[in-house]
Amino acid sequence: MGSEHFAGLRFTCQPGCTKCCEVQGFVYLSEQDLSNAARYTGMSKRAFEARYVYRTKNFLRLRKPRHSQCHFLNEEGCGIHPAKPTQCRLFPFWPELVESRKEWKQTGKHCPGIGQGPLIQIGTALETASEMRQAYPAMYEEEERSGRRRL
Ligand code: SF4
Numbered sequence: 001m002g003s004e005h006f007a008g009l010r011f012t013c014q015p016g017c018t019k020c021c022e023v024q025g026f027v028y029l030s031e032q033d034l035s036n037a038a039r040y041t042g043m044s045k046r047a048f049e050a051r052y053v054y055r056t057k058n059f060l061r062l063r064k065p066r067h068s069q070c071h072f073l074n075e076e077g078c079g080i081h082p083a084k085p086t087q088c089r090l091f092p093f094w095p096e097l098v099e100s101r102k103e104w105k106q107t108g109k110h111c112p113g114i115g116q117g118p119l120i121q122i123g124t125a126l127e128t129a130s131e132m133r134q135a136y137p138a139m140y141e142e143e144e145r146s147g148r149r150r151l
Pocket residue numbers: 012013014017018019020021091092110111112113114
């Protein structure tokens with residue numbers, strides 16, 4: 001991480017906040033995320049996918065409703081909270097954020113939990129972030145090839 005290395009991060013998700021669900025972007029799923037969400041909603045995997053998921057050769061992502069970013073965002077928060085997709089569960093511990101002080105700070109502009117709470121060691125944060133690479137291998141392989149950040 002060179003000059004961008006820093007010893008730790010502070011983060012505590014803020015009660016009642018749903019700002020990260022309202023940010024413009026896509027929610028990607030692993031096959032396991034798809035199974036978990038289908039089971040949680042009491043739907044078959046096939047029915048859940050047909051209704052809520054857009055599948056391409058390398059990616060699965062949630063379809064977006066017309067006037068919001070996510071079908072599952074409601075007044076109480078995430079309607080599938082115990083089974084939400086990996087990227088939602090791990091945010092903001094994404095590799096592209098925890099590996100860059102600049103990106104982490106930038107994300108803090110829309111995530112009020114960043115900078116709050118006890119210090120989290122960088123090693124712990126990186127370990128959490130590595131679950132993103134496991135869940136979305138095609139995305140991170142492509143990023144490494146092209147040098148671009150996708151999320
Ligand atoms: S924006 Fe940050 S504080 Fe708000 S819900 Fe998302 S992770 Fe939690």
